[in-house]
Amino acid sequence: MTHWLIAPILIPLLGGILQVFMGYAPISLRRTLAIATTVLILVSAAVLLAIASDGNYRIYAFGNWQPPFGIVLVLDRLAALMLVLTAVLGLFCHIYASGGADEGNRQFHGLFLFQLMGLNIAFLTGDLFNLFVAFEVLLIASYGLLMHGGGTTRTVPGLHYVVLNLAGSALFLISVGMIYSVTGTLNMADLAVKIPQVTGSNLNLVKAGGMMLLVVFGLKAAILPLCFWLPKAYARATAPVAALFAVMTKVGVYAIIRVYPLIFGEGAGELANLGMDWLFPLALVTLSMGVIGALGAGNLKTLVAWQVIISVGTLLAPIALGSVAGLSAALFYLVSTTWTVAALFLVSELVANQRGTAADSIVTAPKMRHRTFLSVLFLIGAVAAAGLPPLSGFFGKLLILQSVEPGAEMAWLWGVLLVGGFLTLIAYSRAGSIVFWWNVDGHLETPEPMNNRVAVSTGILTCLTMLIVVFAGPLSDYTRATAEQLYDNRGYINILQTPMHVPPNTLVGR
Amino acid sequence: MSPFAEYAISALLLFGGAFTLIGAFGLARLPDFYTRLHGPTKATTVGVGAIMLSSVIYFSAIGEGIGISEILITVFLLMTAPVSANMLAKAAMHIGVKAMEGTEGKPWEQ
Amino acid sequence: MFDRLSFPQPWLSLILFLTWQILSDGVSGGSVVLGVILAWLIPQMTQGFWPERPAFVKTWRMPGYILRVLKDIVAASFSVAWLILSPRTPRPAFVSYPLQLDHPLAISILASTISLTPGTVSADVSDDNKTLLIHVLDATSDQEVIEAIYNSYEKPLMEMFR
Amino acid sequence: MSLPLVVLLPFLGAIAAPLFAQGGRTAIAIASSVPALIALAALFPHWAVLSAGDTVLHTYEWLPALGLSFSFRLDGLALLFALLILVIGLLVIIYSHYYLKAKENVAKFYSLLLCFKGSMLGIVLSGNLLLMLIFWELTSLTSFLLISFWTHKQDARRGARMALAITGGGGLALLAGILLIGNIVGSFELDDVLAASEQIKAHTLYPVALTLVLLGAFTKSAQFPFHFWLPHAMQAPTPISAYLHSATMVKAGIFLMARLYPALAGTEQWFYMVSFTGMATLLLGAYIAMFKHDLKGLLAYSTVSHLGLITLLLGMGTQLAAVAAIFHVINHATFKASLFMAAGIIDHETGTRDMRRINGLWRYMPHTATLAMVAASSMAGVPLLNGFLSKEMFFAESLQLNLPGLWAWVPPIIATLAGIFSVAYSARFVHDVFFNGKPVDLPIFPPHEPPRYMKFPVEILVFACIMVGVFPAVSVGPLLFSAASATLGGDVPDYQLAILHGFNLPLLMSFLAFFGGLLMYTQRRRFFDFHAQLREVDGKAVFEFAVSEIEKLAHRFTEWLENGSLQRYATLLVVSVIAVAAMPLAENGFHIGENGLSPVDWPTGIAAGVLVVSALATAFWHRERFYALVLLSVVGLVVALTFARFSAPDLAMTQLSVEVVTIVLLMLALYYMPSWTPMESSQGRRIRDALIALAAGTGMTLITLAMLTQPFSSISEFFLENSKPGGGGTNVVNVILVDFRGFDTLGEITVLAIAALGIYAMLKNTALTPPPGDGLGHPWTRDHYPLMLRQIARPMLPLALMVSVYIFLRGHNLPGGGFIAGLITSVALILQYIASGMIWTQDRIPFRYHNVIGLGLLFATIAGAGSLAFGYPFLTTTFGYITWPVVGKFEVASALVFDLGVYLAVIGATLLALVSIGRLSPHSAIKSKKESA
Amino acid sequence: MITIALYLTIAMVTLAALLNVYRLIKGPDEPDRVLAIDTLYINAIALIILLGITLSTRMYLESALLIAVMGFVSTVAMAKYLKRGSVIE
Amino acid sequence: MELLFALVIGALTASGVYLLLRARTFPVIMGLTLLSYGVNLFLFATGRLATGQQPVIGTAASYSDPLPQALVLTAIVIGFAMTAFLVVLSLRNLADNDNDHVDGQRRKTPPSKQEKEATGK
Numbered sequence A: 001m002t003h004w005l006i007a008p009i010l011i012p013l014l015g016g017i018l019q020v021f022m023g024y025a026p027i028s029l030r031r032t033l034a035i036a037t038t039v040l041i042l043v044s045a046a047v048l049l050a051i052a053s054d055g056n057y058r059i060y061a062f063g064n065w066q067p068p069f070g071i072v073l074v075l076d077r078l079a080a081l082m083l084v085l086t087a088v089l090g091l092f093c094h095i096y097a098s099g100g101a102d103e104g105n106r107q108f109h110g111l112f113l114f115q116l117m118g119l120n121i122a123f124l125t126g127d128l129f130n131l132f133v134a135f136e137v138l139l140i141a142s143y144g145l146l147m148h149g150g151g152t153t154r155t156v157p158g159l160h161y162v163v164l165n166l167a168g169s170a171l172f173l174i175s176v177g178m179i180y181s182v183t184g185t186l187n188m189a190d191l192a193v194k195i196p197q198v199t200g201s202n203l204n205l206v207k208a209g210g211m212m213l214l215v216v217f218g219l220k221a222a223i224l225p226l227c228f229w230l231p232k233a234y235a236r237a238t239a240p241v242a243a244l245f246a247v248m249t250k251v252g253v254y255a256i257i258r259v260y261p262l263i264f265g266e267g268a269g270e271l272a273n274l275g276m277d278w279l280f281p282l283a284l285v286t287l288s289m290g291v292i293g294a295l296g297a298g299n300l301k302t303l304v305a306w307q308v309i310i311s312v313g314t315l316l317a318p319i320a321l322g323s324v325a326g327l328s329a330a331l332f333y334l335v336s337t338t339w340t341v342a343a344l345f346l347v348s349e350l351v352a353n354q355r356g357t358a359a360d361s362i363v364t365a366p367k368m369r370h371r372t373f374l375s376v377l378f379l380i381g382a383v384a385a386a387g388l389p390p391l392s393g394f395f396g397k398l399l400i401l402q403s404v405e406p407g408a409e410m411a412w413l414w415g416v417l418l419v420g421g422f423l424t425l426i427a428y429s430r431a432g433s434i435v436f437w438w439n440v441d442g443h444l445e446t447p448e449p450m451n452n453r454v455a456v457s458t459g460i461l462t463c464l465t466m467l468i469v470v471f472a473g474p475l476s477d478y479t480r481a482t483a484e485q486l487y488d489n490r491g492y493i494n495i496l497q498t499p500m501h502v503p504p505n506t507l508v509g510r
Numbered sequence B: 001m002s003p004f005a006e007y008a009i010s011a012l013l014l015f016g017g018a019f020t021l022i023g024a025f026g027l028a029r030l031p032d033f034y035t036r037l038h039g040p041t042k043a044t045t046v047g048v049g050a051i052m053l054s055s056v057i058y059f060s061a062i063g064e065g066i067g068i069s070e071i072l073i074t075v076f077l078l079m080t081a082p083v084s085a086n087m088l089a090k091a092a093m094h095i096g097v098k099a100m101e102g103t104e105g106k107p108w109e110q
Numbered sequence C: 001m002f003d004r005l006s007f008p009q010p011w012l013s014l015i016l017f018l019t020w021q022i023l024s025d026g027v028s029g030g031s032v033v034l035g036v037i038l039a040w041l042i043p044q045m046t047q048g049f050w051p052e053r054p055a056f057v058k059t060w061r062m063p064g065y066i067l068r069v070l071k072d073i074v075a076a077s078f079s080v081a082w083l084i085l086s087p088r089t090p091r092p093a094f095v096s097y098p099l100q101l102d103h104p105l106a107i108s109i110l111a112s113t114i115s116l117t118p119g120t121v122s123a124d125v126s127d128d129n130k131t132l133l134i135h136v137l138d139a140t141s142d143q144e145v146i147e148a149i150y151n152s153y154e155k156p157l158m159e160m161f162r
Numbered sequence D: 001m002s003l004p005l006v007v008l009l010p011f012l013g014a015i016a017a018p019l020f021a022q023g024g025r026t027a028i029a030i031a032s033s034v035p036a037l038i039a040l041a042a043l044f045p046h047w048a049v050l051s052a053g054d055t056v057l058h059t060y061e062w063l064p065a066l067g068l069s070f071s072f073r074l075d076g077l078a079l080l081f082a083l084l085i086l087v088i089g090l091l092v093i094i095y096s097h098y099y100l101k102a103k104e105n106v107a108k109f110y111s112l113l114l115c116f117k118g119s120m121l122g123i124v125l126s127g128n129l130l131l132m133l134i135f136w137e138l139t140s141l142t143s144f145l146l147i148s149f150w151t152h153k154q155d156a157r158r159g160a161r162m163a164l165a166i167t168g169g170g171g172l173a174l175l176a177g178i179l180l181i182g183n184i185v186g187s188f189e190l191d192d193v194l195a196a197s198e199q200i201k202a203h204t205l206y207p208v209a210l211t212l213v214l215l216g217a218f219t220k221s222a223q224f225p226f227h228f229w230l231p232h233a234m235q236a237p238t239p240i241s242a243y244l245h246s247a248t249m250v251k252a253g254i255f256l257m258a259r260l261y262p263a264l265a266g267t268e269q270w271f272y273m274v275s276f277t278g279m280a281t282l283l284l285g286a287y288i289a290m291f292k293h294d295l296k297g298l299l300a301y302s303t304v305s306h307l308g309l310i311t312l313l314l315g316m317g318t319q320l321a322a323v324a325a326i327f328h329v330i331n332h333a334t335f336k337a338s339l340f341m342a343a344g345i346i347d348h349e350t351g352t353r354d355m356r357r358i359n360g361l362w363r364y365m366p367h368t369a370t371l372a373m374v375a376a377s378s379m380a381g382v383p384l385l386n387g388f389l390s391k392e393m394f395f396a397e398s399l400q401l402n403l404p405g406l407w408a409w410v411p412p413i414i415a416t417l418a419g420i421f422s423v424a425y426s427a428r429f430v431h432d433v434f435f436n437g438k439p440v441d442l443p444i445f446p447p448h449e450p451p452r453y454m455k456f457p458v459e460i461l462v463f464a465c466i467m468v469g470v471f472p473a474v475s476v477g478p479l480l481f482s483a484a485s486a487t488l489g490g491d492v493p494d495y496q497l498a499i500l501h502g503f504n505l506p507l508l509m510s511f512l513a514f515f516g517g518l519l520m521y522t523q524r525r526r527f528f529d530f531h532a533q534l535r536e537v538d539g540k541a542v543f544e545f546a547v548s549e550i551e552k553l554a555h556r557f558t559e560w561l562e563n564g565s566l567q568r569y570a571t572l573l574v575v576s577v578i579a580v581a582a583m584p585l586a587e588n589g590f591h592i593g594e595n596g597l598s599p600v601d602w603p604t605g606i607a608a609g610v611l612v613v614s615a616l617a618t619a620f621w622h623r624e625r626f627y628a629l630v631l632l633s634v635v636g637l638v639v640a641l642t643f644a645r646f647s648a649p650d651l652a653m654t655q656l657s658v659e660v661v662t663i664v665l666l667m668l669a670l671y672y673m674p675s676w677t678p679m680e681s682s683q684g685r686r687i688r689d690a691l692i693a694l695a696a697g698t699g700m701t702l703i704t705l706a707m708l709t710q711p712f713s714s715i716s717e718f719f720l721e722n723s724k725p726g727g728g729g730t731n732v733v734n735v736i737l738v739d740f741r742g743f744d745t746l747g748e749i750t751v752l753a754i755a756a757l758g759i760y761a762m763l764k765n766t767a768l769t770p771p772p773g774d775g776l777g778h779p780w781t782r783d784h785y786p787l788m789l790r791q792i793a794r795p796m797l798p799l800a801l802m803v804s805v806y807i808f809l810r811g812h813n814l815p816g817g818g819f820i821a822g823l824i825t826s827v828a829l830i831l832q833y834i835a836s837g838m839i840w841t842q843d844r845i846p847f848r849y850h851n852v853i854g855l856g857l858l859f860a861t862i863a864g865a866g867s868l869a870f871g872y873p874f875l876t877t878t879f880g881y882i883t884w885p886v887v888g889k890f891e892v893a894s895a896l897v898f899d900l901g902v903y904l905a906v907i908g909a910t911l912l913a914l915v916s917i918g919r920l921s922p923h924s925a926i927k928s929k930k931e932s933a
Numbered sequence E: 001m002i003t004i005a006l007y008l009t010i011a012m013v014t015l016a017a018l019l020n021v022y023r024l025i026k027g028p029d030e031p032d033r034v035l036a037i038d039t040l041y042i043n044a045i046a047l048i049i050l051l052g053i054t055l056s057t058r059m060y061l062e063s064a065l066l067i068a069v070m071g072f073v074s075t076v077a078m079a080k081y082l083k084r085g086s087v088i089e
Numbered sequence F: 001m002e003l004l005f006a007l008v009i010g011a012l013t014a015s016g017v018y019l020l021l022r023a024r025t026f027p028v029i030m031g032l033t034l035l036s037y038g039v040n041l042f043l044f045a046t047g048r049l050a051t052g053q054q055p056v057i058g059t060a061a062s063y064s065d066p067l068p069q070a071l072v073l074t075a076i077v078i079g080f081a082m083t084a085f086l087v088v089l090s091l092r093n094l095a096d097n098d099n100d101h102v103d104g105q106r107r108k109t110p111p112s113k114q115e116k117e118a119t120g121k
Ligand code: NA
Pocket: D354, D355, D356, D357, D358, D359, D360, D431, D432, D433, D436
């Protein structure tokens, strides 16, 4: 057993604790330590990616208890991918935040690190109830982050976000309870063994439980009709927070990918592919709703927030089809869209900072400073988000389009995705041309210059989309292998057979 | 279990139950807030105390050893019940909860 | 916090020690050691929260007082029970009791005693700690109530506290 | 390597160009020209291979999962287009050098231009359809930026957006088409696709694929009804127009049709779709061009018309027509590029493009006029110029179409008609600009000839027009043959390139067109009057109206759905849950499990009754907030009793403690809130909500009932067996919490800690004004800290600490533990706050709650990490029994340290949260040094 | 005998709880309600003790102690809210 | 007993959901609290109902399922943390927006009952 698995959890935990103690330390020290922590998280995630890429499962049994009894972390390709994705995102958001957005709340860095910890637990855990706990950790941290900073506009959306997620948490517990009440277990591998054996009237319970769980994940992922909490909440959060939140909906998507192929997969007998026939149309409707929202958006952040919803629809549609190709494509797109959307949030705020009272509204305003720099970043982000070549969004969409077999589903998916892409393009070109080009005469009196930290972090995060294009081959190989690993749940089930440490003979009682 | 213990336990139980009930009955029946305050403060406290005592005897009698934690709870109740009553009376007088007709000396109405 | 290797509030320490023994369900070597440690440690930690030290003068009178009150509590319960059960409507009254005690703890003990004993509940202590407002469930006369309370409870308390 | 290099070079140039910005305009222009020169040199060696009828192919793997490769393929067609792109590109760079004003961002201009050039080269040189599509969309993007180069002009921005929408959107259709073709063929490699012609055409999806591909081509090449973006793209600087709208961008659609000609053409669908679209475009463009007063507008519509012509030729499906199409591509590129440049010169020198004001320029700039007149003549199809040759071929082909009956007359008539218009607008261009009296009110007057070398590119192009016109076979013969051969898949028909093919029907048509055109121009007033009567349907207006309506509609729809009402979102959530949970029930019906029901004992029944009544009453009387709060605490109490009743002492204690803290918290909040909720929802809404609530409640009842009556076994046997021997404790629940599932607990206290920190941060700078009294109008009492309460609070703290220690220590073996102990301590401290106030209490607490929280988390983490030192996983516990004199045997467990962490975290978090709210109160404006530090 | 006595006692205490709930809902004033719930807490202690006797286990004693502590704090807080509004200030 | 327990959970859920759908923060918080009581009881009940079988080794002949109890404990604590946060957030909302609506309405806080009665006269 390698202790590396616990690293992405322990590092932010210890870093976060340090921040709790250091609330009154100078901000530069807090920043340095916090960013160092994030770098370490990234390092550990990269190590785990290297470890996971051989296609074997690795487990970490807390307390050295044999699964399914204790809680285990399970490292596979998917987990490693999500870890790296999040760590990279986290690092750049963190650097951006240290450009000044972290002021005004001494616990910002602590909350940020705890958020990363919650995310990492969610990606690694192999226990359904622990997944709930992970969700709660990342949610409570996200509540704190959402309310971070001044301004009164984020309170109401924050309230909505919190209340709905609390209701979602209650639902999560009910679902877990229903599944436990039949199977008597919480370990996901064990569930994958037990669920196919469910018979008789117990089927009802598990089926309803499974469907309710899908609603929970759907709420986190922001699927229609559960997506309306998102746009305002994201649009009004401070940029680094909104950017970090780009991965939050992906956690919902991740949970669906993690749980459903594993325990309600092909082998689940009567419960096979539970809910997936519902997911497909909902995903398409979500995508459409996102596009409509983007078209009607009145400011850049709202536009990007709806882009989050577009991404979710785009991701879930191929996932619902249940093919390796579809899942692989979705994972590729997931990496691309997460970073892109995050970068767009950062760009939007930089724009807002330069335009005085007009902020990021899609209206004319005096010329901003750094217009060229920002417009190039926005262009890159918009091209990647709208899925135009040559950036990564295009390849993600291309993979998705190619993954679906001919038939009615193909017609729907292609139609919605392509028309949606077209309308998104219109939305971005309108927004970009008005904000960046349509300048009224004169300059703002004192447009604040950008500092290097925000500029560099935004720039690099934006340009990651190019990196994906360069490494599209290896990445798509990886996502394909990941999808294959996910749809063949035997390997995951085998973790139950992992031998534990031999009990020591020292003073210990066992 | 010795019959004496059994008698004691049963008697204390019934005594306690009866007083608890009377306290509640007073709460339900008495005409105004201030009179209702008396029932719980005294009868109920005593009733629960009696039940506690029966518990002490019961567990000693069945051989679980002598444990008097129940006494601790009773003492605690005796200490706190007057404070609760005091706080509530103050609140009621402050709000101006009406005393029943014929109550003499209502200082807050002066 | 742990400035002294002493027991700042010996009575409290004693009570804590006894409480620990009661909670531990029986006296054992371990519980005594731990009890002593806690009886020392906890008052050290909390002494700031109890600035007005109770000044007992005649401590030996305390058990007698407690027994008397306990007796009165039982009696009070019967009388209240009777009042509750009887169809007669009570004749309640508020009585202002002039306090002679001045120690806050003593006033508090008196007020508590009054609340636990027959037919009376302490409703309020005046801001200047000079008057106790008592609600009497079934009043005879104010003076009788005041005298009864003085003789039964306030006088003994005055002897104990100085 | 040379082919990818050809594509790559312009992009490298684009990056390099800004670097030369320091060196001035000339340096940039030279730097921008270099890639084209190198590229031309790189292409040259391939000519031998191509002239032998072979293709050059360079393939590198990229994304095999997609069927996407870096595949570059050079054949005659590609070469022809590559040369057009490179040569005209070079000329445009020279021209731009003189055209752009000093203050303009020259570096950006060249950079974008080079990007565009690279993309165009990518399109024509791609050997993989997906790769081609990438470049295709890149041209849309770069042209978007080029068209809007003058971003301060509203029309430029709009024109650019429209161009992007139409061509980019068309690109998406093309993408779908290409994917379909790829699906049919099983490869996106051009060679494979071209070889699979029969397979494609036989496939059921062929019509769909064809339509989609043609949509891409038509939008790009501005075919009817998508033609309208092109004229509005003329807001671009003229060099851009000259480049994009004569030789490159708009030719991409033509190129695509030619490229896929072998794979897709030759069917009826192709014929009808392509030729009819071409015909309509040809005529419409020619007609409108006639009436444009804007010089570039005229040229733009003429371009539309000529693109229609080429499309029509490609649509005809005959081999000769295809040859003619290719030929006309060359010719149109040369004369149109020169015309645009000439128009640019005129614009540059007169300050306007309005032909109503520009008159008689012959006097002022005879050199330019001559050049423009030659080019215009070529456009009109005057003999001895290249335009004439391809137009002749077109007329000839229009006679060859095998249409039934009278329909056979339609193509030649339309062709002639278009020819007439074409002559007319060319005549207008020449006469109206260079003659026709004197200039009217020119912004720059008098106009002069432009700088010498600004005319140079025009001269080159005009020279080419003449050369091709006079010596067609020598000048373009081999290139045309090679390109035609590539277009037709090697099967080149017999054709002759000569100045004249004798006196035949096509010549007659040319004759008709020429004189008809001149006649038409002389009678232009009538036509203008006639045209003025027509209601002009401007595609742009329709498009912009549609887009803005869609945006408005989208905005309204979004506002309507996402109305900011939590009630709606929550309703959606609840209804969704009810729906999905009801589905299995509806499918399989409801069954009580095998175990059936057990009897009820009546005290439990009554307790349950109390619980149900108080829960419903809380909902019913929720508008009386304090009352509802009291009812809520009854619910909490009975829930705790329920836990006790059903064998869960730990839960009962936890529930009790948490409930009290929650109630205190709610009261703290209620102080600032309205104490009373007005009736707000309509009766209908209340009934609806009640029904939803009823459904949810019924659902939970059924689920619980089904669950409770089913037999059950779980993994918990393991916990019961291993709790004592493995975890060292007899309280299995506690051992699960600190050991078996200690990681959950770590997460849980982290949640608690984060919540408290978040609360603290959220309230840091919040100011709330409390109401002066309760909702019934009583002012608050000034008696803050009642005597009796203060007195009882004193002994309560040490006693509660004692109890905490007791509960904490026994937790491992009996109900209790760090969490409950922590709450007891917290509640005792809360009592101090209530009894004696914030300042008094805070002064006696020598630590910051933040640090207590941190310490708690740290203890728990360290307790968990201790095992790492022994090579055991995180949170592996250990315990042992130690015997000491006097004390006797007692247990030491590492789990206890973990639990201590829990204890501290709970205290810190609970108190930090409550104190943060308490601090809001004006009475407790704590400003001690600790806080303000 | 103990069984019968226990049964009767449980009945009486349960009935007492019902009467408390009656007063709680009836009110009419807020102090009445708080008084009722305070009494309910004490009744709950009795019920817990009776449960312990019924099951012959002392497992629930600490629950009873906790109800006593929590009930007191809760009552005090509610009373303070009623007259002071601000519970912690 | 099972039916009784199910009805209790149903009542808690129904009341909770009804309050969750109200237009102001305070009832919504109370609704969520009620809902979480229901959920905790439900989660607890997944181990089935047992009398006198507390999962403390050596105190009973057989033991109820300890795992759901541990889960509920975790759930209670997390629920408490979340509720606390929500309460404070609603206070913050009150401070920022001068009202406690969650239904998208932007009215001021309503007059107190007293004021309303006074103006009604
Ligand atoms: Na003119």
